[in-house]
Amino acid sequence: MDNVLEIKNLTMNFGGLRALENVSLEIKKGEIEALIGPNGAGKTTLFNCLTGVYKPAAGDIFIYPPQGKPRRLHNLKINQITALGIARTFQNIRLFGGMTVLENVMIGRHCRTVAGIAGAILRNKSTRAEEESIVHESYSILEKIGLDCFVNDLAKNLPYGAQRRLEIARALATGPFLLLLDEPAAGMNPQETKELEDLIYRLRDDFNLSILLIEHDMKLVMNLAQNIFVLDYGEEIARGTPQDIRHNPAVIKAYLGVEASA
């Protein structure tokens, strides 16, 4: 097996509310997997546990980076997890609105670069070289994602779909092996969603990524994902290929609230 991520029996509580209960999940290298479920099922909570925003109450998370040692994610800060190679986007867009598009992506390069205060003030040769490489790498990511026309625009002035893509570009700049996309197609029209689908495929191949995405657009999920995990009330109710999930009675019940006729 060549998993890049294994989540084992993850449990998360908010006071008395159990947001996640014994959730297990694996992602294989190079796969696109989807996490679906009704609103409030705990999907974003899972992302937050994975990226260190929340500390899970119980359970283990292991990562197996393609380059690098396997490692258990435990008590790490958000930025340390990003540095290990897990990048994410946010459900409600959280770009740095007052910064330009290029600068947003350049921020993503932060954890792969080292220049400090002395370097900033003296601006020596290595700092200048590093700065130049940040600019060029960031620009090439923008080119790949089709935002190069907007380089010097403020992020907040971008059209909605472009903001969503900029979030992905920014996440890619951190050099991840695993990309977590939280509802990337939310608010997009069918045309944009179709383009997003192609983009995600292309990015996976270009950047050697494994991708886990949360999405409500079933068409996108069915087209993209090799495997689907379904959460409801913090528990896994089904997993399998899109074909399996489509006909799974538990899933239909969770979404529609009625007993599927057998």
Add this chain to the structure above:
Amino acid sequence: MKIADELKKSFFIALWFILLTFPIMVIRVNTIEQVVVWRWENLLYVGIGSFVLSFLCQLFLKKRSQSIQTISATPSPLRRLLDEPKFNRPALILIAIFTLIFPLIFSHYQVNIMTTALIYVMLGLGLNIEVGLAGLLDLGYVAFYAVGAYSYALLNYHFGLGFWTLLPVGAILAAFFGIIVGFPVLRLRGDYLAIVTLGFAEITRLILENWNAFSFGPSGISNIPRPGFFGINLNSEQSAIYMYYLLVAFCLLAIFVILRLKNSRIGRAWNALREDELACQAMGIDKTKTKLTAFALGATWAGFAGVLFAAKTTFINPASFTFMESAMILSIVVLGGMGSIVGVFIAALAIILLPEYLRVFSDYRMILFGAALIAMMIFRPQGIVADIRKKYEFHKNNCSKSTG
């Protein structure tokens, strides 16, 4: 079509002001002749004045709200002027020449107040790192200033160390103090951060005021030596000029350092932290380290300014480090435009020099100051010179900005 509405609104505002100012502007008790003097003409002045002002204010706000989009898209006329090479090259040269010959053409008194103004420029530039660049609203900046000043005064008093040895020591101690203050407030943002830093500054001031054995209490420390000049003894006029040039040099150094920090990896991280803390961390930026760097680097300049201040006045006591000073420095940053260096310069010179030259209005100083701040926040919330983002040039393929 809406003019009538506005006139009506202005009318009521005028009425309200007449009512408000009635007791102080109209009624006057002449205590000698035991009569009440009714000054009805003042009522008219207040009425007309507030009516006209509020009407103009409304017109302006309306115009601005109509053009709000274009304002954010295109830089202000002042900004364009500053960016215009034809203008800013000669202007810069003129300013440089003026700065250099200033002490030679103006009196001792003028040089002294200009030196004070330059200390505030330095403080403003330092606080600008915290507030303007990193978005950490610090109301206790004066504490770092005090640390700088007292470390020079005390170390000199006890160990006889000289100005040039203690200048870096003061800055380092202030930076260290910045980190100590920074640690407990890491989780706080905005208003909460402001309150806690304000508390720290008050603690610092109270310690200096009450711990007599350590800081000599309210009576302060006197006879602090002026900076040495290659062992030559300077008279007070010469040393004032020397102080002036020292401060010019330090302001230039501060500008240089801040400009470089701003356009660096760290500067970007500060900016991102200011915009969105969670997203910033998710991009791999260490929040703790980034915030503490901002505190430390901001405090460093306050430390330098503190040492220079102590050396300039040769006497310090806790009364120089009250909350009023913090508020003053913060006003400089806010008025000037957050993150903008030219803005800090203009605002510091205006706030410190204008009261000196407008002694005639000294009774109304605080009123004018308050009114200026309010007017500024209404009409130009981005400050005198708004900060702009650096633009990068790329060889673009002809592309269309489709929404994609």
